[in-house]
Amino acid sequence: MSKRALIILAEGAEEMEAVITIDTLRRGGIDVTVAGLAGKATVKCSRMVSIVPDTSLEEAHATSPYDAVILPGGLKGSELLGEAPLVGEILKQHENGGQIVAAICAAPIAFKSHGIALGKQITSYPSMKERLVDNYKYIDDERVVVDGNVTTSQGPGTAFEFALSLVKQLAGKEAAEPLVNQMLLKL
């Protein structure tokens, strides 16, 4: 059976980080659910791209746990994810259950807001470092950081590597490696 990933989309999400992750995971055979934090309505992303989620976060959560819960960045989107109690509940369930929790760019600030992965090695968009450095072992110089079941990454330009790491963790090297050539990535 395919592994299942939940991507939570909030207004102001970074659309490249969201779409690169969704698309690459689906190419890797992962069953991805794109869930709208504010329901099923169209989500206006950080650069005004409008994406329609597959379902609402409430409905998506009815089939938790997933094999991975993934937060795209974008400053406003990340702050909204950090303020939502349901996001905190879902992240805690998955962190405790040993499933993957993952965040890119500004989204690790939502981990901090919800007390997720405290003390672990993480990275983020560089300008978020000062908000994270007291609560985590902050790594500056790696584009993707995996510490146990916690995966973090830095920004739009690292989104392919973030997604490939998740495919590899969920479906193995044999699922991830062919995507490098298929998508013409220069890593």
Added chain:
Amino acid sequence: MSKRALIILAEGAEEMEAVITIDTLRRGGIDVTVAGLAGKATVKCSRMVSIVPDTSLEEAHATSPYDAVILPGGLKGSELLGEAPLVGEILKQHENGGQIVAAICAAPIAFKSHGIALGKQITSYPSMKERLVDNYKYIDDERVVVDGNVTTSQGPGTAFEFALSLVKQLAGKEAAEPLVNQMLLKL
């Protein structure tokens, strides 16, 4: 005044190529219009991401010419672009007017269908080469090819470079270069 770019979105478009281009151009200060080939309805992309265009292609064309007309790839999306008379009309108007026409991945086959850029240097997704090699000077080993007002590129993994080339052509090096660090690109 900002330069204006038109991106035409058809069902089956490659969502990463579309979104990376839209987002990067907007970060570069370009005024981007995302136009739906089939009207204003939500567009189901190649990996099932649903994007709502800003407007229909008919309405967008009312304010032609743009400074650039851009076709994202995705096989089905590219074939639909190749079959649409209005896309051919818009491409011819812009090719003849000296504005930029650009296509990535499978989308150069839509150039061929409409008789655009014939004889020029182009590239594409590698598997499309045989459909293009008789009508173009086909370049295998460059990730982005610029020949006069025609820009082409190869696939999802070259989409950032494609978008940066367009920002540079439209708004100059001083607009494009800061984006490399801002987006954390490794080129």
